Amino acid sequence: MIICSNCNTEITATTKFCKNCGAKIVVPTPQPQATQHVTPPPIHTRAKSDNVKWYIIGGVVLLLGLGFLFKDKILAYEESTVASQTTTEVPEAVPAEAAPSWSAEGNIRAMANAQDNRDFDQLWGYYSPDMTRYWDMNNPTYGKLKKRYTSVWNKLSYSTNEITSVEHVSGNTYDMNTTFTYQMKKSGKTKTGYSTVRYKFDDYGRVVEVYGL
Numbered sequence: 001m002i003i004c005s006n007c008n009t010e011i012t013a014t015t016k017f018c019k020n021c022g023a024k025i026v027v028p029t030p031q032p033q034a035t036q037h038v039t040p041p042p043i044h045t046r047a048k049s050d051n052v053k054w055y056i057i058g059g060v061v062l063l064l065g066l067g068f069l070f071k072d073k074i075l076a077y078e079e080s081t082v083a084s085q086t087t088t089e090v091p092e093a094v095p096a097e098a099a100p101s102w103s104a105e106g107n108i109r110a111m112a113n114a115q116d117n118r119d120f121d122q123l124w125g126y127y128s129p130d131m132t133r134y135w136d137m138n139n140p141t142y143g144k145l146k147k148r149y150t151s152v153w154n155k156l157s158y159s160t161n162e163i164t165s166v167e168h169v170s171g172n173t174y175d176m177n178t179t180f181t182y183q184m185k186k187s188g189k190t191k192t193g194y195s196t197v198r199y200k201f202d203d204y205g206r207v208v209e210v211y212g213l
Contacts (some may be wrong), residue, residue: 060072102205103176105166111207112178118153120146128206135211141192157183172201 002013006023015025103166114123124142129136134140137148153159159182167175175195183190200209 082134102201104168104172104199104201104205106203107205107207108166108174108199109163112163112176112188116160119151120149123149126205128202128205128208129203131206131208133209134210147149155185156187157185161181169198172200174199 001010002025003009004011004018004021004023004025007018007021009018009020011018011020011025017024111123111126114126116121116145116148123150124145127145132139133147134145138147159180162179162181164177164179167177177194178197179191179192179194181192196213198209198211198213199207202208
């Protein structure tokens with residue numbers, strides 16, 4: 001049903017003229033409804049980025065904390081590693097290319113001085129790595145020879161060599177005549193002895209044999 005716009009009489013929708021006043025009926029064309037666009041709520045990206053930022057900061061703080069926690073253990077490991085590497089090193093003997101010319105008397109006096117100063121590593125530098133004899137020891141190694149010197153030095157308060165002469169025997173063989181003075185730790189007694197020590201060198205001035213006569 002519709003209403004006549006002229007007399008307000010209720011008539012059927014299919015009627016072309018009003019039955020009351022005769023006015024022409026104009027049926028209004030229905031207008032399409034406007035589509036409503038709903039705008040989605042904004043995505044809060046800032047909150048998400050803030051969360052990521054705090055995760056990163058938390059991870060860095062955790063790593064720093066672990067670093068401080070294990071710092072002492074890491075340093076202790078590094079120190080023990082360095083110590084194990086340095087304590088097992090054996091000083092090298094004087095390399096052949098480093099001593100193309102040498103003086104037997106100069107080497108003998110230097111060795112006597114190293115003995116007086118109890119500097120075994122300096123003394124070892126004058127011995128050949130192929131040394132065959134040291135007094136009663138055959139083919140002495142660095143460790144065995146150092147043990148022998150350390151044992152003797154621990155029994156003495158001091159010791160000195162006063163070389164009176166170095167004599168050439170033959171080839172690379174030389175004799176050292178010395179006055180050896182030392183003091184015993186236990187008794188405190190000082191003793192002096194006279195001895196001749198024979199040195200045999202290789203062609204580069206390194207000792208291959210040493211013994212007393």
